[in-house]
Amino acid sequence: MILKKHLKSIMSVTLAVGLVLSMAVAQPNLGMAASADDETYSGKTPKYVFMFIGDGMSYPQVSSAEMYLGELSMPGQITPEQLDFTKFPVHGALMTQDSTSFIPDSASTATSLASGKKTLSGVINMDETKSIAYTPITEALKEKGYKIGIVTSVPITHATPAAYYAKVANRNDAYGIGKQLAASGFDYFGGGDFDQKTGPKGADQHIYEIVEGAGYTIANTNEEILALNNKSGKVVAIDPDDYEAALDYEIDRADGELALSDYVAKGIEVLDNSKGFFMMVEGGKIDWANHANDAAASIHDTIAFDESVEVALDFYRAHPKETLIIVTADHECGGMTIGYSLTGYSTHFDKLQPVKMSYQEFDKLVKEYQAAMPSDPMLSDLADEIEDAYGLDINNLSDYQSSMLEDAFEKAMSGEKPSDDQEKVLYGSYSPLSVTLSHIVNSSAGLSFTSYSHTGTPVPVYAMGAGSELFDGFYDNTKVYGKLSVITKLDK
Ligand SMILES: [Zn+2]
Structure with a gap:
C-alpha cells in the first residue's frame, strides 16, 4: 500500500515536471525557419x-x-x-x-x-x-x-x-x-x-x-x-x-x-x-x-x-x-547492431572476410539456376555458389542454420511473396535465399538486424x-x- 502511494506521488511529480518542461521547451523546429540565432561564428569563412x-x-x-x-x-x-x-x-x-x-x-x-x-x-x-x-x-x-x-x-x-x-x-x-x-x-x-x-x-x-x-x-x-x-x-x-x-x-x-x-x-x-x-x-x-x-x-x-x-x-x-x-x-x-543472441559477448568478424559478393549479385546466380528449370531443385545444387559467395559450407552448418536455409531455398524456388508475419520477419521483401545467407553470415560474425x-x-x-x-x-x-x-x- 505504501509502495503504491509512493509510486503514485512519484508519478504525479513526474507528470508535473513533464508538463512544465513541455511548456518551457519549444517544439523542435516544426515548420519553423532555421534557427541560426543560437549560433555565432567569428572565424574564417571556408571557401x-x-x-x-x-x-x-x-x-x-x-x-x-x-x-x-x-x-x-x-x-x-x-x-x-x-x-x-x-x-x-x-x-x-x-x-x-x-x-x-x-x-x-x-x-x-x-x-x-x-x-x-x-x-x-x-x-x-x-x-x-x-x-x-x-x-x-x-x-x-x-x-x-x-x-x-x-x-x-x-x-x-x-x-x-x-x-x-x-x-x-x-x-x-x-x-x-x-x-x-x-x-x-x-x-x-x-x-x-x-x-x-x-x-x-x-x-x-x-x-x-x-x-x-x-x-x-x-x-x-x-x-x-x-x-x-x-x-x-x-x-x-x-x-x-x-x-x-x-x-x-x-x-x-x-x-x-x-x-x-x-x-x-x-x-x-x-x-x-x-x-x-x-x-x-x-x-x-x-x-x-x-x-x-x-x-x-x-x-x-x-x-x-x-x-x-x-x-x-x-x-x-x-x-x-x-x-x-x-x-x-x-x-x-x-x-x-554489434551482438547476436547466440554469440553473446563474442564477435567473429573473420566470418565476413570470405564474403565475395552482395546479395544482389548472388540473386543473379539464383535467377540463372531457376532459368535452367531444374526438375527437382535441391539446395545442394547451389553448394559451390554459396561457398564461393559467402564462404559457407552448407554441409557444415548448425541444425538451426540448415533448417533456416532449406526453408529459405524452398520459399525462393516457389517464387511466392512472404505471406505471414514469420516470413516477413525472416525475409522482408528480399529473396529468401540470399537474405537468409546474409543472416547466417551476420549471426556467425556476431551481428544482427532488427528491421528491413x-x-x-x-x-x-x-x-x-x-x-x-x-x-x-x-x-x-x-x-x-x-x-x-x-x-x-x-x-x-
Ligand atoms: Zn533507406
Whole structure:
C-alpha cells in the first residue's frame, strides 16, 4: 500500500515536471525557419565545403566497418582500425525524427539537412502541406558565388541528392526531379544515373535532351568522365557501369570501374575556381545494403565512403584554413547492431572476410539456376555458389542454420511473396535465399538486424576545418543548416 502511494506521488511529480518542461521547451523546429540565432561564428569563412552523407549510416555501420578492418589487420587483438572521418577532431550527434515519425525517410531528413526544416516522409523541400517550398542551402551558396557539386552512389534523382537541388511533394517523381536538376544551374553532378528517363508514362522528352538543352555536358564513359576539368562547364558525369541507375556495391565493383571516391576527385577538378565550392557527397548504397541486412556489403560501402572522404582530406591538407569537411548521416537503416543472441559477448568478424559478393549479385546466380528449370531443385545444387559467395559450407552448418536455409531455398524456388508475419520477419521483401545467407553470415560474425526499414537511432556528425567547432554536441538535424549558414555568412 505504501509502495503504491509512493509510486503514485512519484508519478504525479513526474507528470508535473513533464508538463512544465513541455511548456518551457519549444517544439523542435516544426515548420519553423532555421534557427541560426543560437549560433555565432567569428572565424574564417571556408571557401571549400564538403558535406558527406552516409545514407543509413549510424554508429553500428561505422563501428562494424572499423572492427572488421581491425580484425583484418590485427586478428584477435580487439582493436578497431579507425576510419579517417572518425579521427576528425569534432564529434556530435543528430536526432533524425521527421514530421511523420521518429523513424524518418531520406526525403524528409535530407530536407532537414539541406534546408533546416522538418517535413513529412517522402517530401523533398516542401512543407507539411506540400504547398510551400523550402530553399536548400545550395541555392544561397550558389548566389554567393560558390560552385555547387552533388555526388552520389545511387541515382542522381534519389531523395538525398535531390534535396540539394529540387523541391517536390513526392520523392517518386524522379522525372520531375531530373527536370529540376537541369534547371538548377548547379555545376557538377556525379555518380548514379537518372531514375526515370522518359517520364512516368514513358512518352515525354528524354531527360538527357532536357539536361543537355539546359547547357550541360553529359559524360557517361570512363574516358569522357576522366577528361572533365574546370573548363568543361556544367557537367553530369554518369557511371558507365551502373546497375539500376546506381554504382555497383563496392564489394562487387570490378577493377577499372569508377568508385565513389573517383567522382569526388573529379568533382574537385571540375569545381575548382577562385570563389570556392560546396560539394555534397552521398554514400547511398550503405543504406541499400542495410535494408537488405547485408552486413558485408554495408561494411565495404562504408569503407568506400571513407575513401571518398580521404579525397576531401587530401584537398583539406592543401587548403587547411579554407576548407570545412562535415561527415554525417540522414538516419540509421536496418537496426544493425554489434551482438547476436547466440554469440553473446563474442564477435567473429573473420566470418565476413570470405564474403565475395552482395546479395544482389548472388540473386543473379539464383535467377540463372531457376532459368535452367531444374526438375527437382535441391539446395545442394547451389553448394559451390554459396561457398564461393559467402564462404559457407552448407554441409557444415548448425541444425538451426540448415533448417533456416532449406526453408529459405524452398520459399525462393516457389517464387511466392512472404505471406505471414514469420516470413516477413525472416525475409522482408528480399529473396529468401540470399537474405537468409546474409543472416547466417551476420549471426556467425556476431551481428544482427532488427528491421528491413530505417530506425529511429540518432546518427553521428564528424567535422574538421574552418567552423567545424560548431558541430559538437547533440542536436536536431535541422540545426546543421543553421550552423552552415552562420559559418558561410549567408545572413551577411
Ligand atoms: Zn533507406
